[in-house]
Amino acid sequence: MTKENKTEADVVRQDNEQVKPAFPRRSLIKKIWALIGLLAGIELAWIGTTILASRQKRGDKQTDAGYIDVAKVETFQPGTVTAVARGGFYVSRLEDGSFLALTSTCTHLGCALPWDNKERKFICPCHGSTFDCRGDVLSSPATSALSLHPLRLENGVVRVDISRRIRRSAYNESQAVRI
Numbered sequence: 001m002t003k004e005n006k007t008e009a010d011v012v013r014q015d016n017e018q019v020k021p022a023f024p025r026r027s028l029i030k031k032i033w034a035l036i037g038l039l040a041g042i043e044l045a046w047i048g049t050t051i052l053a054s055r056q057k058r059g060d061k062q063t064d065a066g067y068i069d070v071a072k073v074e075t076f077q078p079g080t081v082t083a084v085a086r087g088g089f090y091v092s093r094l095e096d097g098s099f100l101a102l103t104s105t106c107t108h109l110g111c112a113l114p115w116d117n118k119e120r121k122f123i124c125p126c127h128g129s130t131f132d133c134r135g136d137v138l139s140s141p142a143t144s145a146l147s148l149h150p151l152r153l154e155n156g157v158v159r160v161d162i163s164r165r166i167r168r169s170a171y172n173e174s175q176a177v178r179i
């Protein structure tokens with residue numbers, strides 16, 4: 001068929017074929033968006049992982065930050081209460097060998113508490129409350145036990161977190177730290 005003999009339908013078909021792009025544009029755009037989405041997802045996941053890792057690291061530091069090394073475990077004999085000037089608290093080693101770190105603040109109105117080794121108790125100079133070596137109230141007006149500092153035994157060393165206090169109403173065995 002010569003060019004002159006082409007029907008109108010042939011010309012239209014030929015025109016359409018010429019207009020048709022060499023590649024499917026819509027499909028390409030979809031692929032680009034999918035790729036952008038994938039890259040964004042990877043970046044978000046990376047950012048999330050980085051933030052979590054950094055928080056965890058900071059959290060570990062915070063849990064260890066307040067701790068001070070007090071002394072070796074054998075420094076404290078069972079049945080003794082020892083004042084620790086740095087941090088202003090007492091290490092009480094109970095008869096069974098377990099440890100408590102007692103705050104030196106009376107739970108009545110906050111006076112500083114001395115340990116009376118002869119009487120074997122804390123006697124508040126302000127209003128006379130007394131506490132035993134576990135920090136339990138022996139006599140009022142105080143009504144709750146001495147607060148505790150978190151205590152750890154690590155590598156044979158007594159370590160105490162002087163940045164935190166644990167309030168409690170009375171002593172129970174789970175509060176004492178054992179070797």
Ligand code: FES
Pocket residue numbers: 106107108109110111124125126127128129140141142
């Ligand atoms: S402050 Fe200790 S008894 Fe009042």
